[in-house]
Amino acid sequence: MNDYMIELRDVTKRFGSIVANNRINLGIRRGELMTLLGPSGCGKTTSLRCITGHNIPDEGKVFIDGIDVTDVPTHKRELGMVFQNFALFPHMTVFGNVEFPLMIRGINKRERGELVEEALQLIRMEEYRSHHPRQLSGGQQQRVGLARALVYRPKVLLLDEPLSNLDAKLREEMRFEIRDLIDRMGITAVYVTHDQAEALALSDRVAVMNRGKIEQIGTPTEIYDSPQSRFIADFIGLSDFLEGTVSSIRSDRGAAIVKVDDLEIQVVAGPNMEVGKRALLFVRPNNVELFSKTHEGGTNTFPGEVEKITYLGDRNDYRIKLSNNIRLRVQSDSKALFRVGEEVKVCLLPDQCRVIV
Numbered sequence: 001m002n003d004y005m006i007e008l009r010d011v012t013k014r015f016g017s018i019v020a021n022n023r024i025n026l027g028i029r030r031g032e033l034m035t036l037l038g039p040s041g042c043g044k045t046t047s048l049r050c051i052t053g054h055n056i057p058d059e060g061k062v063f064i065d066g067i068d069v070t071d072v073p074t075h076k077r078e079l080g081m082v083f084q085n086f087a088l089f090p091h092m093t094v095f096g097n098v099e100f101p102l103m104i105r106g107i108n109k110r111e112r113g114e115l116v117e118e119a120l121q122l123i124r125m126e127e128y129r130s131h132h133p134r135q136l137s138g139g140q141q142q143r144v145g146l147a148r149a150l151v152y153r154p155k156v157l158l159l160d161e162p163l164s165n166l167d168a169k170l171r172e173e174m175r176f177e178i179r180d181l182i183d184r185m186g187i188t189a190v191y192v193t194h195d196q197a198e199a200l201a202l203s204d205r206v207a208v209m210n211r212g213k214i215e216q217i218g219t220p221t222e223i224y225d226s227p228q229s230r231f232i233a234d235f236i237g238l239s240d241f242l243e244g245t246v247s248s249i250r251s252d253r254g255a256a257i258v259k260v261d262d263l264e265i266q267v268v269a270g271p272n273m274e275v276g277k278r279a280l281l282f283v284r285p286n287n288v289e290l291f292s293k294t295h296e297g298g299t300n301t302f303p304g305e306v307e308k309i310t311y312l313g314d315r316n317d318y319r320i321k322l323s324n325n326i327r328l329r330v331q332s333d334s335k336a337l338f339r340v341g342e343e344v345k346v347c348l349l350p351d352q353c354r355v356i357v
């Protein structure tokens, strides 16, 4: 027995010659919101469908609440599901839609009434109980979809891109609502998205998938601050990459120097670094500071020239060419003004420069 509410052990699922899931190992703890994140086609929905029972793995096993459900049909797994096309029944009212899963489970009318009212309160839609779906906004329909998935109190809630039909503003609002709802219910949830901002904002942990495999599992901070591969660093957030060679490592292994052409850049030393080995250095564009050319140099401060500026509202995005034609993307406060062609100094914050070996 372990603390996992859901566990995939060595799950492989093929479609013809495509390996959609390649030996997936994933444990989702009780009460945890785990997000499967990755580009289109990487196998997220396939994994979710292995949990629901819509896919039967070719190899490996699926456990829910400690029980091997690999051969248990979907309707016996007691899961709540919300999908991208959360089709509500158009001819039924909000009440009828939420009541539906209880009807097919043969629950009596009085109990149904109570459970539906409770679910409608949970999503703050009591006043809309008699409305039809066409009279609701996209966000309201989405909430009804959630209520319909939650009304029979499933052990687990599975959500596959549930916000992808909504506009950007509503998506952002709904993130918080979903998180809040899941917290209030204390339910275990698996959330599928290709939107990294959504994953970082919502999740307790994120499993990043690439080509049918899980590349890294961690908290949003771990994934963002310590990506374990170039793919992860590139996929999540913005990154500058510089290729160089490790030239020295401090004896306490706190810091190291990576030589990129003639630049000596101080980085946080990683466990696998070795002097003389190639190193891929990465830093987030908001961890590079810009100064005027008269600024005194400190650690990791190099001269450069502004090539391009893009205004982003709360910040500016600068393309900077360093002395040896290395290019960096820098994002900083839009109040600090530099011009295209201006000579500047850049500082790559040493405790934010990491090496992906």
Ligand SMILES: Nc1ncnc2c1ncn2[C@@H]1O[C@H](COP(=O)(O)OP(=O)(O)OP(=O)(O)O)[C@@H](O)[C@H]1O
Pocket (backbone or CB within 6 Å): 015, 018, 019, 020, 038, 039, 040, 041, 042, 043, 044, 045, 046, 047, 194
């Ligand atoms: N029923 C199926 N028959 C054949 N191939 C499939 C089937 N389902 C998925 N695949 C293939 O498996 C791979 C993974 O698909 P999956 O739907 O899991 O991706 P995804 O990560 O959910 O992508 P998206 O973000 O676009 O929804 C894809 O190459 C897809 O074409």
Ligand SMILES: [Mg+2]
Pocket (backbone or CB within 6 Å): 044, 045, 046
């Ligand atoms: Mg999908």
